[in-house]
Amino acid sequence: MRKLIAAGAAAVALAAPAGAEFASDPAQHLMRIERDALETVSRDRLQRLMRAAAEADEDVVRVSYDGDWLAGQAAPDGGAEWKCLSEALYFEARGESVRGQFAVAEVILNRVESSVFPDTVCGVIEQGTGELYQCQFTYTCDGAAETIHEPEAWAQVGKVARAMIDGAPRALTDGATHYHTKHVSPRWAGVYPRTATIGVHHFYRKPVRVSSN
Structure with a gap:
C-alpha cells in the first residue's frame, strides 16, 4: 500500500x-x-x-382524524374489500367520530394480518355469518336488512375505508383485534388487555399464544 x-x-x-x-x-x-x-x-x-x-x-397516507380532512378527500370507490370495510364501518360505527371510525377499521385490518382470523377484509367481516347472533360483527347476523339509508354517512365511512386500505397508519388502538360498546361486557373483555377507549367503544388486543417448546 x-x-x-x-x-x-x-x-x-x-x-x-x-x-x-x-x-x-x-x-x-x-x-x-x-x-x-x-x-x-x-x-x-x-x-x-x-x-x-x-x-x-x-407514498405515505397522511391522515387527520377530523371531518375537515375527510371533506377534502376525493369521493371513494373500490372493489369488494373496500365495499366490505365501508359497510362494516357504516353499520358498526357511523354514529362515531371520525377517530372512532378509523379505530374500528384498525381492528378489522389488524385481524386480517392475524393468523387466527381470515386473511381478507371480507373474510374477517363475514366470519360466523349464517347463524343468528353467532357472527363476529352483529349487523351481519342480526336478521335485519343491510340497507344504506344515510348517504352522507356512507360517503364518510367510504373515505375512511379508502384511506385505511390505501395504507393509512394504525396509530389509535395499539394493535387491537376486538372492541365492544360500553353498554355490554363480553366474557373476553376480562381476559384481553384493553388498549384504548374511543367514543362508545372499548378496544382490546387478543393475547398471542407463545409456544412452550
Missing part, C-alpha cells in the same frame, strides 16, 4: 504545475484528493438517500 501511495504521489507531483502548493509534499496532497473524493461520494450517497426518502414519503 505504501508503494502505491508513493507512486501515486509522485505522479501527482510530476503532473503539478511549477510552484503548486503540494509540490513539496505530494503524499499529503494525494491524501487531500482522496479525502475530497470520499466526501463527494458521501454527498452523492446522502443525496440519493434523501431522494429515496422523499419518494417513499410521497
